[in-house]
Amino acid sequence: MAVYKKTYRPYDGGLTPSWSRFLVIPRYAFEDLHKSRFLTIFYIASFLYPLISALLIYIEYNASALGIVGARNANQLIDINVVFFLNFLGWQSMLCLFLASFIGPGQISPDVANNALSLYMARPFSRVEYVLGKMSVMVMLLSLITWVPGLLLFGLKGYFSGAQWMSDHWRYASGVFFGAWIWILIVSLLALALSAWVKWKPAAGGLMFGVFFVAAAFGAIINGVQRTNWGSLFNVGYLVGSVWVQLFEGSNQTSTGAVFFRSPADNALPMWCSWFGLALLCSVCLYMLAKKIRGAEVVR
Amino acid sequence: MDPVIELDALEVRFGNRAILKKLKASLTGRSIGLLGPNGAGKSTLINTLLGFHKPSSGTARIFGRDIRTHAREVRSLIGYMPENDAFIASMSGVRSVRLMAELAGLPPEHALERAHEAFFYVGLGEVRYRPVGTYSLGMKQMAKLAQAIAHGPKLLFLDEPTNGLDPPARTRMIQLIQEIRDRGDLNLMLSSHLLRDVEECCDQVLILKDGNVAAFCNLEEERRANKRFLEIETRGGVNGDFLGAIEQLGCETATGAQGRIKLILPDGLEVRQLYEIAAKQDVQIRRLSHKRDSLEDIFLKAMEAADGRL
Numbered sequence: 130m131a132v133y134k135k136t137y138r139p140y141d142g143g144l145t146p147s148w149s150r151f152l153v154i155p156r157y158a159f160e161d162l163h164k165s166r167f168l169t170i171f172y173i174a175s176f177l178y179p180l181i182s183a184l185l186i187y188i189e190y191n192a193s194a195l196g197i198v199g200a201r202n203a204n205q206l207i208d209i210n211v212v213f214f215l216n217f218l219g220w221q222s223m224l225c226l227f228l229a230s231f232i233g234p235g236q237i238s239p240d241v242a243n244n245a246l247s248l249y250m251a252r253p254f255s256r257v258e259y260v261l262g263k264m265s266v267m268v269m270l271l272s273l274i275t276w277v278p279g280l281l282l283f284g285l286k287g288y289f290s291g292a293q294w295m296s297d298h299w300r301y302a303s304g305v306f307f308g309a310w311i312w313i314l315i316v317s318l319l320a321l322a323l324s325a326w327v328k329w330k331p332a333a334g335g336l337m338f339g340v341f342f343v344a345a346a347f348g349a350i351i352n353g354v355q356r357t358n359w360g361s362l363f364n365v366g367y368l369v370g371s372v373w374v375q376l377f378e379g380s381n382q383t384s385t386g387a388v389f390f391r392s393p394a395d396n397a398l399p400m401w402c403s404w405f406g407l408a409l410l411c412s413v414c415l416y417m418l419a420k421k422i423r424g425a426e427v428v429r
Numbered sequence: 430m431d432p433v434i435e436l437d438a439l440e441v442r443f444g445n446r447a448i449l450k451k452l453k454a455s456l457t458g459r460s461i462g463l464l465g466p467n468g469a470g471k472s473t474l475i476n477t478l479l480g481f482h483k484p485s486s487g488t489a490r491i492f493g494r495d496i497r498t499h500a501r502e503v504r505s506l507i508g509y510m511p512e513n514d515a516f517i518a519s520m521s522g523v524r525s526v527r528l529m530a531e532l533a534g535l536p537p538e539h540a541l542e543r544a545h546e547a548f549f550y551v552g553l554g555e556v557r558y559r560p561v562g563t564y565s566l567g568m569k570q571m572a573k574l575a576q577a578i579a580h581g582p583k584l585l586f587l588d589e590p591t592n593g594l595d596p597p598a599r600t601r602m603i604q605l606i607q608e609i610r611d612r613g614d615l616n617l618m619l620s621s622h623l624l625r626d627v628e629e630c631c632d633q634v635l636i637l638k639d640g641n642v643a644a645f646c647n648l649e650e651e652r653r654a655n656k657r658f659l660e661i662e663t664r665g666g667v668n669g670d671f672l673g674a675i676e677q678l679g680c681e682t683a684t685g686a687q688g689r690i691k692l693i694l695p696d697g698l699e700v701r702q703l704y705e706i707a708a709k710q711d712v713q714i715r716r717l718s719h720k721r722d723s724l725e726d727i728f729l730k731a732m733e734a735a736d737g738r739l
Contacts (some may be wrong), residue, residue, distance in 0.1 A: 142536070425482065
């Protein structure tokens with residue numbers, strides 16, 4: 130029907146499957162995010178480290194090509210080992226934090242500020258789907274700069290080194306995949322929870338860094354003053370780093386985590402504490418979201 | 430007639446405070462008015478039917494579907510225009526309505542078309558590409574109506590739709606609601622504290638007071654049953670000729686002091702005919718007042734009841 134027919138008419142067409150409706154939110158969000166030039170440039174720049182990493186892997190097996198320009202022993206430039214993949218994950222995860230602190234605060238706070246939640250929730254669309262929709266915006270963007278290029282690097286290295294290397298080092302792939310997912314979930318949940326509670330976007334973005342850096346400093350003070358290691362529970366970087374090391378190396382640990390995500394052996398906590406700390410952080414974020422994401426505020 | 434909404438001992442508590450107290454009613458009207466003073470529980474009732482609040486006991490059914498067990502299915506039948514400002518500020522009007530229609534299950538291409546249609550329908554065609562955050566209050570109200578009807582609901586909840594509207598905008602909003610109602614494709618529930626809005630749009634009224642059902646009536650039947658009372662003040666009218674003439678038209682009359690006549694107009698008789706008779710008899714009608722409208726009577730009676738129930 131043409132738009133000039135100004136009359137109300139019921140809708141009798143088909144409906145989309147209900148499971149797919151949460152994907153409507155990221156589709157609209159990507160259209161908005163695409164308009165930000167800063168974000169586009171930053172996002173493209175996020176692929177720089179993976180590209181350099183791919184180049185290093187290539188050089189390791191094609192050092193003779195550099196011999197043409199006079200470079201000798203280029204294949205010894207860097208070892209492609211657990212530290213290489215952990216540092217890759219560390220750098221990319223730090224970029225995730227920046228990206229999430231830029232994108233995250235604008236996800237929920239405008240809806241809360243303008244009472245738009247009642248419009249979402251009045252539809253056959255649940256609170257869980259709303260959070261999933263908002264979260265998937267970040268999960269998709271952050272995946273593309275973490276585990277997706279990470280697995281491609283693993284594939285590239287495996288392509289040059291052979292199937293035996295891949296079989297011997299499968300933990301690198303699973304570490305990159307699961308390690309990135311853990312960080313993406315934490316960062317996304319944290320960004321959404323802060324977005325739901327803090328209406329002012331710059332403050333919410335700043336708090337993201339606060340949770341990461343200020344809490345770590347607080348933990349270090351506790352460690353220093355109390356001569357204990359339990360202050361590390363406040364250090365998200367430490368908790369994530371120690372989980373990553375376990376994912377990458379199992380019980381036979383040789384590394385001390387990744388760049389920005391160090392887990393030095395001298396202030397080690399039991400492994401379960403790291404998992405528990407991260408689970409607790411996620412639970413707090415979920416609780417904050419559950420309290421705020423409602424169709425109507427309850428005034429008691 | 431199958432009930433549109435059935436309230437089955439519906440109780441909602443916030444903490445220790447009961448907001449809705451064991452409400453029982455079967456609402457069958459095409460257009461249901463929800464009346465009550467501020468704090469009576471009107472918005473809470475709508476929010477509960479939408480699934481925003483969980484009933485602490487009892488339940489409600491919409492088109493036979495239980496709101497506790499079929500919440501998603503129930504919401505797929507509903508369009509909701511909230512009382513307060515509710516919009517996605519950064520999006521254009523048509524884009525935000527399209528988003529909402531897609532979330533209701535419409536495929537993107539249908540959602541886009543219906544979002545445009547809805548905006549033209551509510552009279553915001555010219556501003557549909559502007560961000561909703563820049564709309565005036567009246568435009569925001571219309572935009573809320575557009576998002577509520579874009580997906581073609583079977584039941585429309587309108588929570589104080591004329592709030593903050595100037596008289597022409599209010600008239601336009603009431604006209605739209607009447608048009609939607611008269612098309613017969615959907616039922617609507619209009620919550621308001623303005624008797625006039627409900628009177629003009631609804632055929633059934635549920636009056637709440639302190640979380641209880643204070644009154645429940647079929648407005649159409651009340652209107653039909655209610656005789657048309659008039660009180661006129663005349664100069665020279667309390668004489669046999671004038672009274673006799675209007676009684677001949679079928680009016681029941683009673684005279685009072687200072688030329689006052691109380692009368693009940695029969696169906697079909699217009700006030701104009703009284704003026705004609707008065708002119709012929711050289712009687713001046715100095716004042717003419719209609720009896721208070723029926724809904725106001727019902728409402729006041731409900732509010733006066735000591736225990737909140739009729």
